[in-house]
Amino acid sequence: MPVFAGAVVLSLDGKILNQLRDDKPDILYPGYWSCAPGGHVDPGESPNTAVIREMREEFGIELTNIKPIVTLFEPRGEIAGTHHSYSAELSTPIEKVQCFEGQKVEFFYPSQALKLKQIPLSKKILELYLNSLTP
Template structure:
């Protein structure tokens, strides 16, 4: 089954920065529903880009946007999101087994704010899929070394306490078309090979995605950014040609991250209160003309 991923990036001086996620070891919620015991994630503990399977009838772009929303709580398709994080360009690159959607933000400040809002969402259990432990902004030149089998594998292996407290509880592993439940305590020797296959799963598609970023950057228009906190000169997002597929799902509202969402809500409350106060004043002190 094909997959779709999303790479959010921005120019930074003569280089580029990207949004990189770190997978949790186990997850207890998928599609908004709780699962018990938790499930060991493919490539657990490794760096990755948000993404997942393309559902039947979905276009790669729709799948990439949906997976990003499910894993971060941010809906990149909302006009308010586009304006909040200054999305200036999108570019889709298709490969035989996967596709990557590249989303360019106007400035590093926008990328940092997006990362902060996603981490707030993760901390509040907002995303429908509990797959990421955190996201961070990383220079493009450093991403390739962060991807793939985790460099943090301890020399003595995964199973010696206290290094692998993440694997001390009950969890399930999906291997060879079947689910296997791991008992509480560090993984028993007979099951270690199976668990290690999930932990050390290579993330080749993520490496190819970062390797194609220069192609997406070459396709992106130049956007003038006024330094010193001035306004950003926006250009409309450039979308790939439409692809025949299933209907586009209705975008969920209020997916701007907790910090921005609360700011919008408080602004709306203050505006309504001011309007009510003006109306009351006019009723109490009508014109004497």
């Protein structure tokens, strides 16, 4: 089964990076937002390293303070596999964030991000992250 890694990326002002996926019928969740973008973990690569690589590839960004949120296993369906999810802080200046994959990237406050048409697993990861902040 495939292994995936993604991150909830926080800006200094408390907003979360969100990626609007391409609107192509041959991809999963076309036209949906992802508040925990990422991708496949390559053979021999750790999930943590994969998150760093994916964020560089997709947005040209660097991260700090990378912490695990949850690891979820989806046994079947379109997203079958192991999903490693992290939180991280954006260390690249926000004005230098680029979008190399998807339609665009924007930063939203968590309450705004939850109202977007999010990939269900991505939304679940954000909710788990936000719940972990509440004592």
